[in-house]
Amino acid sequence: MKTYLPPKFIVERDPERCIQCQVCVNQCSFDTHYYDAEDDKVRSREGKCVGCHRCVVFCPTNALTVRGNPLGYRENYNWRPEVIEDILKQAETGGVLLTGMGNDKGYRVYWDHLVLNASQVTNPSIDPLREPMELDTYLGSKPNKVEIDPKTLSLKTELAPQVRIEVPVMFAAMSYGAVSLNVHESLARAATEAGTLWNTGEGGLHPKLYKYGANTIVQVASGRFGVHQEYLDAARVVEIKIGQGAKPGIGGHLPGEKVSAEVSMTRMIPRGTDALSPAPQHDIYSIEDLAQLVHALKEATNYTKPISVKIAAVHNSAAIASGMVRAGADIIVLDGLRGSTGAAPKVIRDNVGIPIEMALASVDSRLRQEGIRNRASVVISGGIRNSGDVAKAIALGADAVYIGTAALVALGCTVCQQCHTGKCAWGICTTDLALTKRVNPDIGARRLANLLRGWSLELKDILGGMGVNALESLRGNRLHLRGVGLSEMELEILGVRMAGS
């Protein structure tokens, strides 16, 4: 069937600059560029271009420009080009539209409507360059009270397992199979260097990475891929994945093409078979059932590790979170509307879930009202872009955040949303060995550790400006936030006051 889809991008090649070196041909994994031997010329098929800019960055003579096709449709706010193109794709294939990365729609980004406070005159700000500044965060359940033995001055209360992270930013769950082993290694090494944690996702842990176990969160999801005793033993934290922000309520499906020999070994399934993650975990149909799996994992790890539970942020997250804490979760993770994925139905990614800012504020408030906020750490994810977002999240009540997209961008990702194709030209979201070597773990780990270092320095600046010297003083302190351009209802849910008040 002839496609009616026009090219999404226009590729311009400056004939003065192009030296026919074919770097673009080799770099493009979507077959946009090709060498025409008859004419001895490098040419482009624009319909194939996904706008990932791999060729633009690697062209040695800067001969290439890629820009959006202006598509001269008649202007129509309702029937926008994306809407028309989606219908065309479905008319031509009869299938579910798949996409990658997070929700790209114009839902309000509340971080951009929250501003932070700083000290002026009435209290002094602190200069973090010369004074100690504390970002340490302890993840895990905290007791209702602590008892000290007056004689020995030692702690009498038995503490639940705690994990110290030196920066309140962790790498979000991205499974091996969705991303490459080199990406996993980059994340693991950067987390180890920065004193934080990375998350395996639900595809198991490659044997090569067991040595980073002390900085590893392992996931137990509905597919139970690669879950066995050594995997649980290797980890610092075990996370039960109920859902993810990009596709709440939806299972996963790693197509057989991506189940390479190494992926097969790590997931412990035969090579080339589809890896299906059912939508629900069939041993969890209720909070009581969740409690059962939480405690099964506590038993399986002999109460040595915090058990985390991750859900997608949905309408009744606050009530669910209360149940999760009561089910014995030591850490609860909320993944918001803008959370990313390696592949999800577009209609789900773009329409299901709630903004993470709202979910965080309502969950934190609810747990406080019920007097159980101390019993679990709260971690959020889904669209955290910079240290400003991190600081605002901490002030709204988060203990720490996960970053996924930001980490991949640090590795070269340009958010072209082609993860589901498995052809990532940046070698990130693919298991094609010719592509995965484009991420060098030495360089990848450096770039990621650099990012965390930069954010740590900025967080310290933010804290110093507020006149506090520990992240703990900002945590859940919503008086350090003010809202701009928000309705009364929005302010009420966020629990912050209007700027100027």
Add this chain to the structure above:
Amino acid sequence: MSDKANRVVRIDAYGLSHKELNARLREAVSNGTCKIELQNIYGQRYIGTDLNKAVELEIFGVPGNDLGAFMDGPRIIVRGNAQDGCGNTMNNGEIIIHGHAGDIIGLSARGGKIFVRDDVGYRAAIHMKEYQDKKPVLVVGGTAQDFFGEYMAGGIVILLGLNLKEGEHHKAKFIGTGMHGGVIYMRGSVESYQIGKEVGVAELDEIDYQVLKQYVGEFASHFSVNAEQILEYKFSKLFPRWLRPYGQLYAY
């Protein structure tokens, strides 16, 4: 073997929580005990979950949910019924139940064997997998509820229906829904309305009979029944029609 290893340790579980009971089990196993008898088990969950050794646990009473969850090695004999989630994500070992078992028995199991003398509940063997030399086996002497073998990605499941009366059939529906690996052997016939659309039915070949002979033989020796009599009856083989049932759903 040392005397210690031969000695049977008896634990009276009356009034013990699962946490206390499992702590006692860990302690016993770390002392080199190879056989433990558990008396007065009243619904304690997660028994035997992280022992990771080829020890034998004999349970008198009714163990709770997630018996042998994540288990890697032990052999558990239940003198009574088992509840839900038995053998959940089990990696290796053996569970022998002299009675009924509840729902989702063998959920996501990747290895080991489970033998149930009587019936099992809903979604038995759901999402069982196999990998290299690891191939889980579930043999059920009685019958099963709906969604038997759902999502199966590997392993061997055998349903014998020994407690069905003359002319009575298995009543389970949606058998093997979403199945994309492994095999189910059902003693007796199965109607097409009972099986998932991803499932094919075939006659058994010589290799199938060898598999059956081995595991029905083990079942028979556990529960003192006659394997030859069981095997005289006609079996149906259920298999996944496609290894990739969900390949055609997407636009690209």
